Amino acid sequence: MTTAPSPLWQPDAQRLQHSQLSAFREQAEALTGQTLDDYRALHQWSVREPEAFWNLVWDFCELQGHKGERVLEPSPVFRHNRWFPDARINMAENLLARDDTHPALISVDEAGRRDEISYNDLRVAAGQVAAQLRAAGIQPGDRVAGFMPNRIETVIAALGCAWIGAIWSSCSPDFGVQGVLDRFGQIEPKVLFACDGYQYNGKWIELDQRIHDLHDHLKPELLVVIPGRGDTTRVRQALNWKDWLEAAGPLPEFEPLAFNHPLYILYSSGTTGAPKCIVHGTGGALIQHAKEHRLHGDLGADDVLFYFTTCGWMMWNWLVSGLQTGATLVLYDGNPAYPDASRLFDLIDAEKITHFGTSAKFVQAVEKAGVVPKDSHDLSSLRTLMSTGSPLLHESYDFLYQQVKADLLVSSISGGTDILSCFALGNPVVPVYRGELQCLGLGLDVAVFNDDGEAVVGEKGELVCRAPFPACPVAFWNDPDEERFHDAYFDRFENVWAHGDYAEIVAHEGHDGLIIHGRSDAVLNPGGVRIGTAEIYRQVETLEEIREAIVIGQQFQGDVRVVLFVVPAEGIELTDELQKKIRATIRAGASPRHVPAVILTVPEIPRTVSGKIVELAVRDVVHGREVRNSNALANPEALAHFADRPELAE
Known part of the structure; x- marks a missing residue:
């Protein structure tokens, strides 16, 4: 007889009683008249009655906009289900709903430069971008691209696009010219935002020539450059960011958009061919991120959220959506281990970060560098550590609890660019077990299939989602017959999303955990x-x-x-x-x-x-x-x- 594993962490009475997830469950019970006495029961209700669930998520997360009467317009084809078909909504309006002097964004680079902007100033700056884009003739559905480091101006530009319904797409500045063209060349942006340099590993990297080359190939109607140092840039044919904003007229009204109106274009890794251009909709990204931040992350208006990411990874888009909660976001640009592996732990203490996001590889690197954060840092503000990018090793769980912080909620999360969110992730009201993602995401009918397409528990197989969900991509760019879209997700099992992860569901009392064993194609x-x-x-x-x-x-x-x-x-x-x-x-x-x-x-x-x-x-x-x-x-x-x-x- 095998012994049940002991949890590494369990929620205390305060978390169980006062988390947003607990409050949401109480509202679900009041709505349905059902007793949802553990997380499994809540999850089962969320997939059994998806319309009631997502309707409650909209209200609980206080989404701004017109919801409409209908939650779902069903279709027998998975990807053709339409969520909130009558809704009119705007991502920028929701992320900028807090309008006061509370810090919205703090930007820090590896050289120590620090900038901060409040919610009301962020709203003004994003509105200026929106006004200038509209004055330049940019319409809803036009593409706007960012070749930018992770800094405040990048968020401002993206919010300005969302404000008027333009589609934002970004690449990290460490991409070479051809890598950027492989992506932006497919979507033909009308506007290019760029920074003429960035700091990495103790060096300043000039981008002037790369921007010239991109401009020559992409031929955007508008090129706006943010000077990396000082107030001027040497890039030819470029408008200066600061001067361009200051010339803006009155701030426009937020554009009311359909739930599925394209918001972002992200890209597959592109290692087996040209990158796929994955189009994500406004409402799907907003409601899914709000659910993940508030219910699974327990992120609130007094919290400080950090995720180490570049602007070429979907975690950047996920991080930016944290503004919907009213929290402060910390942006970091540079090498996370410069000048040493303690750099990001210094940042936690300096900015009082409550929710810290990183990668499994970074955790391993810190351990191998011999850093013992619990001895060298305060970390009193830190409540939750999130990890993604690859499976978090069992031994990394041990390191985090023994050498970082004993009462830390370690949330290993997994999803990806394809859904701009997570299929499995953290949970403030269930235990943490070594090597496992805590739970399946609410509203997502996640399962593991064997080769015969049968759902299995305690066996390895293909991670799937059996029912439609709002964050399903709207489309692939330049895929009019949806052949590439179908082949990417629905070729393995008919009308079931196959995610490409080799996984295993683990049943516990009151909830199910998940183990990721690697990519199924590897x-x-x-x-x-x-x-x-x-x-x-x-x-x-x-x-x-x-x-x-x-x-x-x-x-x-x-x-x-x-x-x-x-x-x-x-x-x-x-x-x-x-x-x-x-x-x-x-x-x-x-x-x-x-x-x-x-x-x-x-x-x-x-x-x-x-x-x-x-x-x-x-x-x-x-x-x-x-x-x-x-x-x-x-x-x-x-x-x-x-x-x-x-x-x-x-």
């Missing part, structure tokens, strides 16, 4: 046994001799063999003894099936600009196939380390 299959890559990383990355690793399945002699590439720690060589240690660690911690047939060293691991490792690209290189879009990588030169390795020849 699952290893030696001898017909499916193995999630996260299970191998979990073991390897506990070894102090290994800095990081990437694992693939190689076609070999009619089967698949597991090949592990490692980046050793400084001064460490991959000896026979170390190889034996790696294999023994994997065998003991996972299974003999997981043990790699081949272990090789590489000097670096290829990653996307948002920091995700690219197993499929490495697999293609090993098999001699072309990587069709290496421009999507932050370090495409790293792929050369995996090519023509004699150790991998049959």
